[in-house]
Amino acid sequence: MMRRHVERILSRCVTVWTTMLRGLQKIILGAVAGGGSLIPALGLTAEADGSQDEDFELVQVQVLFRHGARTTVYPYPKDMTTCWNLCGSDIRTVAYKVVGPGEGKEVPPLVRGAKYGRNRMLKGGCYSGQLTDLGKLQARQLGLKLGSRYSGLVEMISKDPSLLYVRSTNYPRTQETAAHVLTGLLPSNWSLLTPIHTVHFDEEYLVANQTACPRLSEFLKEGKRMYAKVAPSELVRIRLELENKLGEEGIKKLKLHPTSKWKGMNLMPTRDILRCMSTHGMELPEWGSYNLANETQRLAGKQIAYLLQHDGKNQEVTNEITRLGIGRFLGKVCESMEQRVSDLEEGSDVAKGFSSSKAKVAPVLSLYSGHDTSMLPVLISYQLYHGDWPTYCSSVAWELYRSKPKAWTQTDFSSISETVASGEKYYVRVLSNFEPVCLNTTSGAYGSTYIPLDEFKELTDRQTPKNFEKDCAIKGEDMKTSGSNKTDAGTF
Numbered sequence: 001m002m003r004r005h006v007e008r009i010l011s012r013c014v015t016v017w018t019t020m021l022r023g024l025q026k027i028i029l030g031a032v033a034g035g036g037s038l039i040p041a042l043g044l045t046a047e048a049d050g051s052q053d054e055d056f057e058l059v060q061v062q063v064l065f066r067h068g069a070r071t072t073v074y075p076y077p078k079d080m081t082t083c084w085n086l087c088g089s090d091i092r093t094v095a096y097k098v099v100g101p102g103e104g105k106e107v108p109p110l111v112r113g114a115k116y117g118r119n120r121m122l123k124g125g126c127y128s129g130q131l132t133d134l135g136k137l138q139a140r141q142l143g144l145k146l147g148s149r150y151s152g153l154v155e156m157i158s159k160d161p162s163l164l165y166v167r168s169t170n171y172p173r174t175q176e177t178a179a180h181v182l183t184g185l186l187p188s189n190w191s192l193l194t195p196i197h198t199v200h201f202d203e204e205y206l207v208a209n210q211t212a213c214p215r216l217s218e219f220l221k222e223g224k225r226m227y228a229k230v231a232p233s234e235l236v237r238i239r240l241e242l243e244n245k246l247g248e249e250g251i252k253k254l255k256l257h258p259t260s261k262w263k264g265m266n267l268m269p270t271r272d273i274l275r276c277m278s279t280h281g282m283e284l285p286e287w288g289s290y291n292l293a294n295e296t297q298r299l300a301g302k303q304i305a306y307l308l309q310h311d312g313k314n315q316e317v318t319n320e321i322t323r324l325g326i327g328r329f330l331g332k333v334c335e336s337m338e339q340r341v342s343d344l345e346e347g348s349d350v351a352k353g354f355s356s357s358k359a360k361v362a363p364v365l366s367l368y369s370g371h372d373t374s375m376l377p378v379l380i381s382y383q384l385y386h387g388d389w390p391t392y393c394s395s396v397a398w399e400l401y402r403s404k405p406k407a408w409t410q411t412d413f414s415s416i417s418e419t420v421a422s423g424e425k426y427y428v429r430v431l432s433n434f435e436p437v438c439l440n441t442t443s444g445a446y447g448s449t450y451i452p453l454d455e456f457k458e459l460t461d462r463q464t465p466k467n468f469e470k471d472c473a474i475k476g477e478d479m480k481t482s483g484s485n486k487t488d489a490g491t492f
Contacts, residue, residue, distance in 0.1 A: 068135025143184020
């Protein structure tokens, strides 16, 4: 009797729980398909870090982020039955237009890898390297979080849209990620056509661009050779395990050819396929496992570290690689800060939240949509990389602050030009995934995350190439080993 009573209670609980789940699913899908935001639909608010010091006023933010989750960019090693039907949902974004550089704003042709991916359809309807529905939601979530944290700047942008700048590499997945981030960031009534700027890949500085810099390519190839000499024994075991399951043809498709016996195998394709599948909760292939996915993720992290900083023992070499790889971008971040300071010191109307002048002013919010090969060199240059591969929609943000002297008030801007006399009035804070970090500066050494702008400029000056074309020329002995082959450290 008691047993039947318990069973009836459990049955009712299961029914109620199932109904709740179905209702929740309808709310989420309805909100997303209707162009709304996921978090408000659940009655939640976007998480915001309230740790900003009250003695500082935020005056500019620049954010670099990796694109959202995507399909794999590598061919499968065998005829796999995986069905990639994860890209077809009609998840609307704000209206946007991709524009190129120059007066004509003509959009350059897609990067070769992006063209190839769009021509390689996967079973289920997605193409290779495509942003998935999950990736779109991740980007929307990032936008919500940015919009909550930087609501004051978003309000300024609502009054003057020219204070927003959006830049993306010339890949559909990064451009679409930027659009979904904007959708979460901007007010729900935003109706303007928002430009997303891009450039030809030969001019791209948001990634470690081997095409634009032959010397960087040589550094990366040397790192690959160094890794082959010290590669851990796990590589041998993984290679043998995969070879037994896949055969020689499968090994070729996974590009696991060693540059020296067993040691030089490239883990990037294996890591990418397994990581993409596990991220989307897909059943892994017979030759794979979640344990193998985690192992290849960890070892690939070591491998990419060797490419970008070699063995890590020569800081000058590491600095040179990151300077050539991402230094131009870091320089532009600093230039934008300096322009924003100039606008404020001149007392322009933009300081008050609107611009009545036709003169060009610095954006108060800049978004840069890139890849893991955008994030990695930035993290390494700031000594923040510890082997963890950048996740989808991970971010690095640069916040520019102005100190608040006691004589100032929130609405009194009349004395800006007299009061702001030096860079000591401005401070920079860098955040990795919304967490403030200490940089390798004098202030950072004392544990401060607020760095005087002058200190940050000195740091950036060391990280920026003085003459990119000259610095990228292959020098001396490098000419003997130079070639046209690039390392497998492209844009993911």
